[in-house]
Amino acid sequence: MEVIKGREFTASRAWGSKLIANMQGITTKLHWTNQPYKWHINAGEEVFVVIDGIVHMHYRENSIEKVAVLEAGDIFFASVGTEHVARPQGEVRVLVVESEGSV
Template sequence: MEVVKSRSFTAERAWGSKQIANMQGITTKLHWTDQPYKWHINDGEEVFVVLDGVVDMHYRVNGAEEIAVLEVGDIFFASVGTEHVAHPRGEVRVLVVESEGSV
């Protein structure tokens, strides 16, 4: 049993994380960042939940770039093959659920 106070979580580097759980190969991690990630496609599906701050989530649909503004409580679901990159507006904390070892 563990209680995690996400708003006080920080990391030594952008996209640093704390693993909350690993349930049969599906990880749940709390991330802190103040820098964009990189364009990527996950090995499987990904659930991305904004816990603190605002994230501009860039993604491509049929080669065209789109942007979703994600605020606290918003969820982005990346299905298999979804190319995407998160751009935080300042400091953010996000919860990411994905296959273990995914990009």
């Protein structure tokens, strides 16, 4: 049993995380960052939930780049093969649910 104050979480580096759970190979991690990630495609599906802050989620559909502006409470679901990159606007905290070892 653990209570986590998501909006208070910080890390010593961009995209630093706290592992909350590993449920049969599916991880749930709380991340803190103030820097963009990198363009990537996950090995499986990914659920990305903004806990605090604003994230510009860039993704490609049919080779066309699109942007979704995500605020606290918003969820981005990346299906298998979705190329995407998260670009925070200042400090953000996000919850990421994905297969263990995913990029």
